[in-house]
Amino acid sequence: MSDRIAGLLIAAIALVYGIVAGGYEQGFGDPLGPAAFPRIVAVPLGLFALVLVVRPDAEPAWPRARVLLRQLNALLVLVLYALLLEDLGFPLATFLAVTLLARELGARWRASLLTGIGLGAGLWTLFDPILGLPLPLGLLAW
Amino acid sequence: MAMGRWTSAVAAAGVWLSLSAFTPSSVECIAPADPGGGWDFTCRTVGKLLYDLELVKEPVKVTNMAGGVGAVAFSNVAAKRSDDPNLIVATSTVGITQIAQGRYPGDLDVMRWLAMLGADVGVVLVRNDSKYETLDDLLQAYKENPGVAVAAGSSGIGGWDHIRLLMLAKEAGATGEQIKNIRWVQYDGGGPAVTQMLGGHVEVVATDFGEIAGFVESGDVRVLAVMSDERLEAFPDLPTAKEQGVDVVGYNWRGFYLPGKVSDEAYQGWADVMKKLYDSQEWQETAVSKGLTPIWRGGEEFESWVEDQTARMRGISKEIGVIK
Amino acid sequence: MDTLNALFYGFGVALQPLHLALGFFGAFIGTLVGALPGIGPVNGVAILIPLAFSLQLSPTAALILLSSVYYGTMYGGRISSILLNIPGDEPAVMTTLDGYPMARSGRAASALAVSGVASFVGGTLATVGLTLFAPILARAAIHFGPAEYFALYVLAFATIGGITGANPAKTLLAAMIGLAIGTVGLDPATGIPRFTFDSYHLYDGVDFIVAIVGLFAISEFLIFLERPAGTHQPRVEIGSMRGAYRDVRRSFGAMLRNSVVGFIAGVLPGAGASLGSFLAYVFERRISNRNDTFGKGDPRGVAAPEAGNNAAAGGALVPMLTLGVPGSGTTAVMLAMLITLNITPGPLLFEKQAELVWGLIAALYLANVVLVILNLPLVGIFTRLLALPYWLLMPIVVMASFVGVYSISHSPFDLYMMIGFGVFGYVLRKLEISLVPVVLGLLLGEAMEFNLRRALSISNGDWTYLVSSPIANTIYVATAVLLAIAVAMALRRERTPH
Numbered sequence: 034m035s036d037r038i039a040g041l042l043i044a045a046i047a048l049v050y051g052i053v054a055g056g057y058e059q060g061f062g063d064p065l066g067p068a069a070f071p072r073i074v075a076v077p078l079g080l081f082a083l084v085l086v087v088r089p090d091a092e093p094a095w096p097r098a099r100v101l102l103r104q105l106n107a108l109l110v111l112v113l114y115a116l117l118l119e120d121l122g123f124p125l126a127t128f129l130a131v132t133l134l135a136r137e138l139g140a141r142w143r144a145s146l147l148t149g150i151g152l153g154a155g156l157w158t159l160f161d162p163i164l165g166l167p168l169p170l171g172l173l174a175w
Numbered sequence: 176m177a178m179g180r181w182t183s184a185v186a187a188a189g190v191w192l193s194l195s196a197f198t199p200s201s202v203e204c205i206a207p208a209d210p211g212g213g214w215d216f217t218c219r220t221v222g223k224l225l226y227d228l229e230l231v232k233e234p235v236k237v238t239n240m241a242g243g244v245g246a247v248a249f250s251n252v253a254a255k256r257s258d259d260p261n262l263i264v265a266t267s268t269v270g271i272t273q274i275a276q277g278r279y280p281g282d283l284d285v286m287r288w289l290a291m292l293g294a295d296v297g298v299v300l301v302r303n304d305s306k307y308e309t310l311d312d313l314l315q316a317y318k319e320n321p322g323v324a325v326a327a328g329s330s331g332i333g334g335w336d337h338i339r340l341l342m343l344a345k346e347a348g349a350t351g352e353q354i355k356n357i358r359w360v361q362y363d364g365g366g367p368a369v370t371q372m373l374g375g376h377v378e379v380v381a382t383d384f385g386e387i388a389g390f391v392e393s394g395d396v397r398v399l400a401v402m403s404d405e406r407l408e409a410f411p412d413l414p415t416a417k418e419q420g421v422d423v424v425g426y427n428w429r430g431f432y433l434p435g436k437v438s439d440e441a442y443q444g445w446a447d448v449m450k451k452l453y454d455s456q457e458w459q460e461t462a463v464s465k466g467l468t469p470i471w472r473g474g475e476e477f478e479s480w481v482e483d484q485t486a487r488m489r490g491i492s493k494e495i496g497v498i499k
Numbered sequence: 500m501d502t503l504n505a506l507f508y509g510f511g512v513a514l515q516p517l518h519l520a521l522g523f524f525g526a527f528i529g530t531l532v533g534a535l536p537g538i539g540p541v542n543g544v545a546i547l548i549p550l551a552f553s554l555q556l557s558p559t560a561a562l563i564l565l566s567s568v569y570y571g572t573m574y575g576g577r578i579s580s581i582l583l584n585i586p587g588d589e590p591a592v593m594t595t596l597d598g599y600p601m602a603r604s605g606r607a608a609s610a611l612a613v614s615g616v617a618s619f620v621g622g623t624l625a626t627v628g629l630t631l632f633a634p635i636l637a638r639a640a641i642h643f644g645p646a647e648y649f650a651l652y653v654l655a656f657a658t659i660g661g662i663t664g665a666n667p668a669k670t671l672l673a674a675m676i677g678l679a680i681g682t683v684g685l686d687p688a689t690g691i692p693r694f695t696f697d698s699y700h701l702y703d704g705v706d707f708i709v710a711i712v713g714l715f716a717i718s719e720f721l722i723f724l725e726r727p728a729g730t731h732q733p734r735v736e737i738g739s740m741r742g743a744y745r746d747v748r749r750s751f752g753a754m755l756r757n758s759v760v761g762f763i764a765g766v767l768p769g770a771g772a773s774l775g776s777f778l779a780y781v782f783e784r785r786i787s788n789r790n791d792t793f794g795k796g797d798p799r800g801v802a803a804p805e806a807g808n809n810a811a812a813g814g815a816l817v818p819m820l821t822l823g824v825p826g827s828g829t830t831a832v833m834l835a836m837l838i839t840l841n842i843t844p845g846p847l848l849f850e851k852q853a854e855l856v857w858g859l860i861a862a863l864y865l866a867n868v869v870l871v872i873l874n875l876p877l878v879g880i881f882t883r884l885l886a887l888p889y890w891l892l893m894p895i896v897v898m899a900s901f902v903g904v905y906s907i908s909h910s911p912f913d914l915y916m917m918i919g920f921g922v923f924g925y926v927l928r929k930l931e932i933s934l935v936p937v938v939l940g941l942l943l944g945e946a947m948e949f950n951l952r953r954a955l956s957i958s959n960g961d962w963t964y965l966v967s968s969p970i971a972n973t974i975y976v977a978t979a980v981l982l983a984i985a986v987a988m989a990l991r992r993e994r995t996p997h
Contacts, residue, residue: 035929035930036930039926039930043672043676047679050679050694053694054682054693054694057686057691057693058691061332061355061495061496062332062355062356062357062358062359062956063332063688063689063952063956064952064955064956064958064959064960065951065952065955065956065960066689066952067686067688067689067691067693070682070948070951070952071679071682071693071694074675074678074679074682074944075679077671077675078672078675078676078678078679081668081669081671081672081675082672084668084672085668085669085672088668090666090669090930090931093929093930093931095929096725100724100725103724104721104724104725107720107721107724108721108918108921108922111717111897111914111918111921112915112918114901114914115901115911115914115915115918116911118905118911118914119911123902127898127902130894130898131894131898134890134893134894134897135890135891135894136890137724138723138724138889138890138893138894139889139890140888140890140891144890144891145890148890148891148894152894152895152898156898156899156902160902160906164546164906165237165546165549165550166239166546166906166907167203167236167237167238167906168902168905168906209541209542209545209907210542210545210546210548210832210907212835213835215545216835216839219548219549219552220839223552237549238909239907239908239909240908240909240910241703241907241908242699242700242702242703242908242910243685243699243700243702243703244685244702244703246699246702247699247700247702247910250699276690278690278692280699322959325956325957331686331687331688331689331690332688332689332690333689333690334690358956358957358959359956360645360953360956360957361687361688361949361953362953363687363825363831364824364825364831366822366823366824366825366834366844367768367824367825369824370640370641370768370818370822370824371641371644371645373641374641374642374643374644375642375644376644376645376957377957385838386838387845388843388845389823389843389844389845389846389847389848390823390845390846392843392845392847393845393846393847395846464841465838465839465841466838466843497690
């Protein structure tokens with residue numbers, strides 16, 4: 034069933050992809066133009082997706098609700114990290130995210146905190162002063 | 176006598192002004208590209224010289240912010256740092272072309288255009304065994320049959336390499352319809368374009384001189400024209416387009432813009448700093464060694480020059496149908 | 500100058516203490532950078548350029564440093580591919596196919612040893628090729644125009660269906676997904692934005708590293724979370740060095756063969772190491788997969804892409820040194836640095852900069868020796884990574900990737916995209932759709948499209964131009980033969996039940 038749903042979804046995307054591509058205007062002096070290649074790709078993309086619909090494999094084992102919740106938690110941590118990175122600053126944001134992720138992966142609090150501190154400080158030191166790729170300090174700038 | 180006193184008073188006032196005026200501190204230079212590219216190079220070289228020449232007190236921090244041929248940095252500066260006087264952003268003719276064709280989130284007036292410090296020079300070349308001996312041979316051939324010699328360069332259709340070539344053809348009297356029909360192929364750089372020409376896949380290359388100088392030295396290619404005001408110091412044998420009666424120059428300049436809402440004082444202060452950098456022996460040497468021709472335009476003069484260049488690019492882009 | 504004399508002279512340059520030290524340092528840093536998923540070889544080399552400037556290195560010294568880093572990344576990328584199923588950089592993607600299954604079945608040490616030796620063989624043979632044939636090869640490579648490149652990519656994609664043992668329809672679907680993702684961004688030929696949803700962040704297209712880290716690393720993380728909290732990694736056998744020795748011997752032929760394949764791919768400007776490792780794997784699988792062992796941990800499936808990508812890295816230096824034209828993204832960055840150091844790359848480099856060129860070539864031989872000496876004893880230490888608790892390993896991998904990407908782009912958008920790719924990769928893996936073809940489509944699709952369009956620009960829309968070249972037609976015939984063999988083998992396998 035999952036294969037069928039995925040197949041239908043991808044086939045639909047292939048259709049939209051092909052139609053959108055058709056709207057890219059052919060500039061002068063470029064015989065093939067920007068539209069052709071995506072439209073060529075859209076055809077096998079859609080066809081192979083339909084193969085999934087016709088001949089699906091066995092159903093995969095999707096995660097159960099509790100597992101799904103853990104995964105969503107972890108993703109939430111990552112998204113919040115990206116969101117707050119520039120305001121909190123790299124070291125602080127990394128410390129928080131790593132600590133939470135390590136907890137989620139089953140580490141004890143002490144170990145999680147230590148990992149967070151180590152990575153937050155370590156990666157910042159490696160990238161900012163050593164490699165010369167500036168990272169935001171955020172709140173720690175004061 | 177009175178005259179002399181007057182000038183020295185102005186000079187003194189000038190010194191006083193530049194002393195009291197804005198001096199940048201904790202400067203950041205945004206290179207709107209990945210490390211290793213042209214804009215990255217501009218930031219790093221100029222940043223290093225600013226510090227070495229003690230024009231700024233702390234080392235200049237270089238931040239890479241790639242994306243959208245500079246559009247990501249442009250919109251980021253406009254949105255978040257529009258009054259930061261200690262921020263400079265590297266740009267070049269490529270950035271201006273994007274603006275002229277409406278591919279940045281905003282027009283010229285969103286930023287303050289600070290200065291250009293040097294430029295790479297456009298060049299038109301063919302294989303050394305090509306039947307085109309002079310620029311005129313090629314341009315006449317294009318006028319008879321625009322499809323006759325496939326041209327290539329490092330920019331796409333409507334990019335600066337392409338437009339420069341079309342400007343030459345147009346100046347030589349080709350019609351809009353004719354220049355539209357000159358075939359153009361885009362490669363990922365001037366060097367790859369030249370090797371494709373040596374392999375016989377294309378016939379003409381129009382690109383920046385710096386990247387392909389090695390092929391000129393080795394004699395594999397024949398330069399039909401360099402698109403500068405004067406002949407190049409390092410290659411005095413190469414004819415300019417101008418002296419062949421085609422009055423077109425095509426520089427790819429390197430320079431900076433400031434955020435749009437910085438004070439006039441900061442703007443002027445920065446223009447002074449850049450002028451000092453430009454006048455230094457160190458910059459003149461660095462620029463030449465990097466294949467750039469040192470050219471100065473700064474402050475208000477630069478701003479109006481950028482406006483003019485943008486308008487001209489917009490014009491030709493419309494004419495050939497790259498933009499509406 | 501006589502080649503042997505020149506090389507001798509080159510060793511004199513390379514063995515100067517400063518150059519030797521830089522070679523060691525570069526090899527070490529390169530291995531490290533290659534092993535970290537967030538930084539690929541291009542940016543790994545690029546971020547060391549300021550260091551070279553601030554140390555005021557001579558052009559020769561700077562180039563030795565950067566090339567050692569470059570070779571080092573080719574060694575380093577395989578480590579996380581094998582141990583964690585997360586490619587450390589683009590060319591190491593193919594190494595996951597057999598490397599990770601080997602590690603899973605208790606032969607991690609063997610996989611690392613095989614790949615280490617394969618890297619050495621590939622890198623060294625490529626350097627030999629560079630020494631002996633560089634000028635001839637460069638002159639041959641210019642005959643590859645858009646039509647020939649397009650044929651090469653047709654060959655690559657025609658064989659993509661065979662790279663994994665799973666459902667071929669899903670493999671091909673994955674490749675098409677990769678091709679589609681690859682069309683996002685500004686179209687370089689016309690400047691028109693495609694599939695960017697009016698976001699400037701998508702103008703440069705999808706960054707390879709962002710896609711790879713998301714697809715592989717973050718999805719791996721999500722898969723791990725399926726296990727109950729607090730479980731530890733099952734104790735993984737790492738295997739004996741005796742087994743490793745046997746595997747190295749068994750795959751030695753594969754290393755030699757695919758060094759040649761990789762080197763040729765590398766010499767062609769613009770194709771680069773990813774194509775080298777891919778063609779090497781496909782090639783080896785075609786000729787060696789008699790008992791259907793590929794994809795399940797066959798050491799030859801590790802040896803082939805590793806020999807291929809290291810040889811391609813060496814091959815990419817051929818156009819760089821002889822024509823001043825980049826053979827890959829990384830050599831493009833090195834060229835930019837040379838120009839900055841006032842060296843004019845181009846056909847005269849060998850004559851005018853003999854010290855630089857031959858010093859570099861000698862340094863590459865040394866770098867390979869250093870790298871294999873550095874990497875083989877480290878096998879023991881690397882495999883111990885597997886014993887690290889997951890709660891430590893996974894945050895390191897994810898955060899190192901995040902900071903690697905962010906420090907270059909300074910754009911949180913890239914991080915969101917990486918997370919998005921992670922979810923997407925997770926779903927694909929659940930559906931048993933291989934991720935490798937997705938990445939291949941993304942890596943190779945752009946070059947395929949642009950060479951097709953260049954060819955048609957040159958011919959003004961005449962499609963027969965594509966089949967008007969003997970080189971291109973030879974490649975098409977080879978493609979047809981390979982496909983015929985594949986079909987014949989599939990039919991035979993169906994008739995003989997196992």
